[in-house]
Amino acid sequence: MVQIQVTPETSLADAPVRIHVSGLAPTQLVTLHLSLTDERGVKFEARAFYQADEAGEVDLERAAAPGGDYVGVWPMGLFWFLKPEKLFHRLIKRDVMSCPFRFQLNVFDSCHIVISPQLEPLATCTVERWYVAPGVERIPIKEGRVRGALFLPPGPGRFPAVIDMFGGAGGLIEFRASLLASHGFVVLALAFFAYDDLPQVMEELDLGYFEEAANLLLSHPKVRGPGLGVIGVSKGGEVTLSMAAFLEQVVAAVWINGTSSLYGSPLRYKETYIPYIPYAAERVIITEMGIMDNYHVFQDPQNPAYASAAIPVEKARGEVLFVVGEADRSFNSKLFADLAIERMKGHGKKNYTLLSYPGGGHLIEPPGSPLCSISFTRGSPKPVHWGGDPELHAKAQEHSWSEILKFLEHHLGPPSNL
Template identity: 55%
Template structure:
């Protein structure tokens, strides 16, 4: 009798699962599938074809898929290759505290190009993918102007403090913050528009709002002084870089696929106003699906006329880690990171580092998150193209997640040791 085992059956969403099938006939061909339903009811599915070994067993850490959604040895391929049944949906966990994603793993006889509801699996198992570990606390933040959620690891602390900034989708996005808190960081997931009483749309970026949030985080008794880290992506990375330049509270910054200058909206800090570099709608490109490619529509930060909009990165006190997907279709993020590093070097600074991932797209997320190639964006009438190739993107997510944690551990705790 066939048996499918996935261990651990309950784990954090960024932890690997070991999948094995036993009780097959020698060299038998089977189809393995994974499926989950998100909180909005959308179904995500994946499948891969395998051949059992000489004793009728299958171990995904060794066996190579010969078809389906991926080819080759990929122990977590069934997870990162999950695709929405209704195209162009991004898999996003909403409730990070109270419920996991339930993933159903099935094994079927032979090759099924399309598994139907009438097909009976030979064996199956459900696994839970949690976004917060045991003892993690979520504290709703509504203090002064600041809106967000603070995630605290179990224990007395103090813990390294991090602020988490997402991009142009707005609202409050918590899944990265809750996962990082499960690994020992105190993380403030910060909303800055499209949430509660904050502005509905992104307009002028008021850096004093982010300074207020940084001060609030540092004042918490469980946050270790003297400074905080920033974890950011896209528009959030632009804001994080500005914070690193102007705010003394920031001691370490991670920018995923961001810019080195101010775009779209002016940035204000006290008496300083940085005007944005112009954008050119006529340069906006569309792929065969009609999805918008934003990569080329922004003005060039290298042009002399645009120098006043380039951030003074040489003023950043702490280290900056730029994470770049070379197949980012939303931003020419590699060029922006290279410009930032050139600027640092020209001022005799060496506090910047870049990790470049060939084949990775714009939305580099925690490990085993499925690639979202394109999805709707609230402030854009069409699909927005994010880019990325599934296998390379999955590898980038797994590697960068480890590097991000290593970076924050080194620089947030090292800062404390120097006191």
């Protein structure tokens, strides 16, 4: 009798699982097929071909797939190489609290490029992937000007604290914050425009808003302090670097594929005003498939006319971790990281670390997320090109997430009770 064993069957979305198939005939060819229908009704699936060993078993930790959606030994390949049935959809968990992603894993005899409804699986099982650990609490935040969601680990605390932000689409995205909380951090998923009663567009980077959020987080009785961490991707990376430069509360900043100059809106903080570099919207490229390539919209930050728009990262008191996808098609994030580090070096600073990943795209996320190289996004009339090579991006996500967790723990203290 053919059996699939997934260990564990229920886990956090960023945790590895072991997939083992037994009861096959020696050297039998099979197709492993993983599928999921997300909260918007879009189906995602991945398939890989395997050959059983002489004992009639397939262990994904050791077996190499000769074909399918990936090739080689990829223990988590069925999760990392998921593709949407409808083009240009991003797999993203929206409701992180009430239910997990429930995947169906099937084993089929022989190799099948297309899995038709008429095919009968040899074995099947359900795999649950949660974005919150048991006991993590979510509290909506609407206090003063601050809007977002606070995630609290179980137990009395106190815990290290992190502010988590996403990018230029605005709104509130929570899946990374809930995973960080599941690893023992108090995390504020922070919205800064296009959410609740916040402005619909970001006309300026008002650093006072982010200082208010930092102080609110640090005042929570479960937060250890005295400083906190910040993590942001894309526009959130620009904000992260600005917070690190000006706010003494920030002792650890994780910048993921952001900029090191102000783009599209100026920064204002107390008596400080930093002008911005305008977007060159006329440089948008629309591909033959109707995809927006925004790579050249970000004008050269090295142009002397834009020198005053640089974020003064050399003022950062805390540590800064730069995470770069070298195949980022949103903009040249490698250049922005290099310029920031060059500026820090020029002022004798050594409080930086660079993780740069060949083949990594713009949306470097926790390893439970498959590559999204093209997708629709709020405010864009057409799908946007994010970039990334599937296999290299998967490796970048696995490695960078582990390094991010270690970085935050090292500089904020271990995520455990005092």
